[in-house]
Amino acid sequence: MKTIPPATDEFPVALAQIATRPGQPRHNLRRHLEAISRARSAGARLVVFPELSLSGYLLNHGVAEAAMTLDDPLLAPLREASRDLAILVGLPLREAGGGISNAAVLLEGGRVCGIHRKLYLPTYGMFDEGRFFVAGRRLEPLTFNFGTLGVLICEDAWHLSSSVFLSHPPVDAIIVVAGGPSEIEDGPVPAGARRWHWLVGAMAITSVTPVYFANRCGWEEGVLFGGGSWAVDGRGASLVEAAPACQETVLVAPFSRPAVAWARTLVPVPRMERFELWRAALENAGA
């Protein structure tokens, strides 16, 4: 019987950049299982899927029919697959108290060991999440056998306070999962991935924490998603070459707890945060 491997300080993290289809959950599940198989072959201890990976992103009113509870049969194969490696999967989570969250669910050892609910729901431009989802209320680390993860879902990462919160106390790694649409411009990297790389890099070096970014690729309803999944350490060095824009792939990037500790010894920026400035800003804003 498969079991969770013993915890180690160094292990590979897999980032599954897949192209999902809205309204086709069984197709999406097959893409997950294929990516998990590849991640397992690469020795990964954690495999990360993009935002709403199991349902697809541009669901609109289809959120209601795609929403699931944690005992949904669609999750059963992923629970089973999580017996020997942790899986972070995105899905629309039907809440007991009503409403549907845009959630990232961490599975390990055949069970759910943590959930992050998206805090910031973009409702502007082409985004309409505020119509279909309820916002999460807390940002708390998710704990699994190998340590603590700060999980951010797409727009959560565009509020730089998120990574500050995840630095007090510091998580071992920040995971950003996204369904980031993109435009094409004059460079070989699409606009969306270019912006994400700035954002993820800034988050990594200011929190002195490795950031693992899993974005989706492909098209939904005529909208291009920009791929470019990537991992970067707390000093801004690439942990793996960024994924291409348009291709499904499984990136494998290293995690090293000693390297994280060493970087934080050299650069104590998060420990120097001036929370009295935050307090004053909150008072000024009347919050």
Add this chain to the structure above:
Amino acid sequence: MRELPALHLPLLAEALQGFLAEELAASGLTGYVVGLSGGIDSAVAAALAVRAVGASRVIAMALPGPSSDPRSLADAHLVAESLGMALEVRDLSQPARQLAELLGCGEDRLRFGNLLARLRMVALFDRARTLPALVLGTSNKSEILLGYSTLFGDSAASVQPLGDLWKTQVFALASYLELPEEVTTKPPTADLWPGQTDAGELGFDYRDADPILWAHHEAGLDAARLVAAGFDPVLVDHVLALYRRNRFKWRPTVVARVSASAINIDRILPRNPER
């Protein structure tokens, strides 16, 4: 400002090929049907489809009318040959004349042109039904915004891979795709009557209009700021008038909402649910 921002053409082509491959896979159908006019838009759309799903899954049709320029058919053959596709030719002259006589529109050039464009649509969708396949659209953003298309005629399609590209970007993509020079360098035409050209009908060239459209539609410049930026005031007025007048073509029909479940208003759902 006077020129459109450049696009990375290899990435653009790769992305649009992915779009066509994914749309076909998600639809569960077998391929694409495209009408080859001998012009640049249909050549680019067909080339992307062939690269995406293979020539054997793209049916090319040439659908000449009674007054089509013979060179158009020759150019359609050239495009099909360059892409490794067989070309099915269906001459619509006789049915077009018969229908025009029945409807009494043979003398009205615009009505007859629309009729022919819609007959082409009928032929493409009918052929698509036999496979079944998706109809590959060839409209570009400039045409759509200027209203230079026939509603439910050439604008009717299952997918529009070029619908967010300005015409001048289609020219650039055609060069990147190495399409036959005869097709990429000739003046754009709907080929609905002898000597017809887009520039002749619109009164301007896409290379002059596209930067104005881009600066207005994408960058938000109004007429005064466009003129201040150096654009010709007469051309600005002309282009913006077409832009406003033809906005109804962005959304060809409107459903009257009388319930709380109106389609595409209260119920916006993914197009291709699992079967």
